[in-house]
Amino acid sequence: MSEEQSNELAQLSERELEILRRVATGASNKEIASQLVISANTVKVHLRNIFAKIGAQSRTEATMYAVRQGWVEVPPEARFEAIAEPQSSLLRVVEPPLPWPQRIALIVAVLLVAAGLGITWPRSTAAGNGTRGEFSDLPGSNVAAMATGGDSHWQVGAQMPTPRGRLALVTWRDRLYAIGGSTSPGGVTGAVEIYDVVKNAWSPGAGKPTPVANISAIVLDNQIMAPGGYTSNGTPTRAVEWFDPQTDTWTSGTALPSPVFAYALAVHEGKVYLFGGTNGRSYLGQSLVYDPTTERWTARAPMPTPRGFAAAATLGKAIYVVGGYDGRREFATCERFWPDRDAWEPCAPLQVGRGGLGLVSLAGRLYAVGGGWSGYLAFGERYDPATNAWSPIETPLAGEWRNLAMTLHRTDLYAVGGWSGQSYLAVMEKYSPFPFQIFIPSP
Numbered sequence: 001m002s003e004e005q006s007n008e009l010a011q012l013s014e015r016e017l018e019i020l021r022r023v024a025t026g027a028s029n030k031e032i033a034s035q036l037v038i039s040a041n042t043v044k045v046h047l048r049n050i051f052a053k054i055g056a057q058s059r060t061e062a063t064m065y066a067v068r069q070g071w072v073e074v075p076p077e078a079r080f081e082a083i084a085e086p087q088s089s090l091l092r093v094v095e096p097p098l099p100w101p102q103r104i105a106l107i108v109a110v111l112l113v114a115a116g117l118g119i120t121w122p123r124s125t126a127a128g129n130g131t132r133g134e135f136s137d138l139p140g141s142n143v144a145a146m147a148t149g150g151d152s153h154w155q156v157g158a159q160m161p162t163p164r165g166r167l168a169l170v171t172w173r174d175r176l177y178a179i180g181g182s183t184s185p186g187g188v189t190g191a192v193e194i195y196d197v198v199k200n201a202w203s204p205g206a207g208k209p210t211p212v213a214n215i216s217a218i219v220l221d222n223q224i225m226a227p228g229g230y231t232s233n234g235t236p237t238r239a240v241e242w243f244d245p246q247t248d249t250w251t252s253g254t255a256l257p258s259p260v261f262a263y264a265l266a267v268h269e270g271k272v273y274l275f276g277g278t279n280g281r282s283y284l285g286q287s288l289v290y291d292p293t294t295e296r297w298t299a300r301a302p303m304p305t306p307r308g309f310a311a312a313a314t315l316g317k318a319i320y321v322v323g324g325y326d327g328r329r330e331f332a333t334c335e336r337f338w339p340d341r342d343a344w345e346p347c348a349p350l351q352v353g354r355g356g357l358g359l360v361s362l363a364g365r366l367y368a369v370g371g372g373w374s375g376y377l378a379f380g381e382r383y384d385p386a387t388n389a390w391s392p393i394e395t396p397l398a399g400e401w402r403n404l405a406m407t408l409h410r411t412d413l414y415a416v417g418g419w420s421g422q423s424y425l426a427v428m429e430k431y432s433p434f435p436f437q438i439f440i441p442s443p
Helices: 003-010 014-024 029-036 040-054 059-069 100-120
Strands: 080-082 091-093 154-156 168-172 175-183 187-196 201-205 218-220 223-227 240-244 249-252 264-268 271-275 287-291 296-299 311-315 318-322 334-338 343-347 358-362 365-369 380-384 389-393 405-409 412-416 428-431
Touching: 014 029, 014 040, 014 059, 029 040, 040 059, 168 218, 168 223, 168 412, 175 223, 175 405, 175 412, 218 264, 223 271, 264 318, 271 318, 311 365, 318 358, 318 365, 358 405, 358 412, 365 412
Parallel strands: 168 405, 264 311, 311 358
Antiparallel strands: 080 091, 154 428, 168 175, 175 187, 187 201, 218 223, 223 240, 240 249, 264 271, 271 287, 287 296, 311 318, 318 334, 334 343, 358 365, 365 380, 380 389, 405 412, 412 428
């Protein structure tokens, strides 16, 4: 064993290594739990930690990693050949016939790889109504979200009345506003549901006049802006609608230059910035800014990497646009825009690709949660601009948890809804990076 392999092996505990070896044989979580006399949830927690340590996003990748590292014993005379990813090179280990138990294990590994190809293959084929698959959701993923359990900075809150994904979420005072999105079986919705942070309770608000999905929203001058979106008839819209939380009413604003949805949205110094997205035919690299003093949208320097389903957040004097999806792959891309210079520059990529993620800025750092469009996600991520690096954080749901919505209230992050790989979610999860806070009263 090489020194590099020894170091990687040392990262896993004996129990984690034991579980990984059993995963490589094709054993399910329930079977592993029975064999090791532990709970299935404990197996899930161990898998989350294993995936985070070795940088795997699926059981397939973990299996292939274990084979490559020699953690799964394969006699030197066996031959195994598999394609782990559509663009990857072939992985070959050359050997003669194996004993039957090991042959069965390798057959299972091949089947896992084939299943992985099915999961990671692009989902941009046309649906029956002519819309592309990434614009709506269908059950059938093999990476369904699961609760990770155990001690956590995450806490469960009251569930949303309407399970949905592809929605917007903003904070105004001590309330969170969940707007629009996709539901099942109701399709696209204009529902507005209001979460009271103090009471941990939801109440209905006035519905959005134009029901849309694949949207974001921001708060500007005590008004909530919700631009564009994907309508119930499967077309994008230019409409920009404003919600007044004080009067519970909607009004129309200056329309976008062209229809768009699945964009990233942020506020910087009193102006609204919209990045990327799609018009339903192609993915865009556009950058638009809305100035409330002139009530006009104008173009700025385009993004270096066109994409949709990314997320944006303001950190310092820059706006970071992170992750994304373009119908073929999830992006780990991080690019920051400097409004004062109208210029872009790259930042360190995420550790894994994330499409349909949530992103917020808190205490000089970025927090990215969710994704898993084409693979298994076992952790969220935190970005430190001082080191220009992302590091893992806990996630309350592992697997596929995408097109959720996130917002910030004081020093807590809130994540709601999303798609689990099988259905829309009504979850409300609160993340407290600073669980112990001291409040000093003013003199």
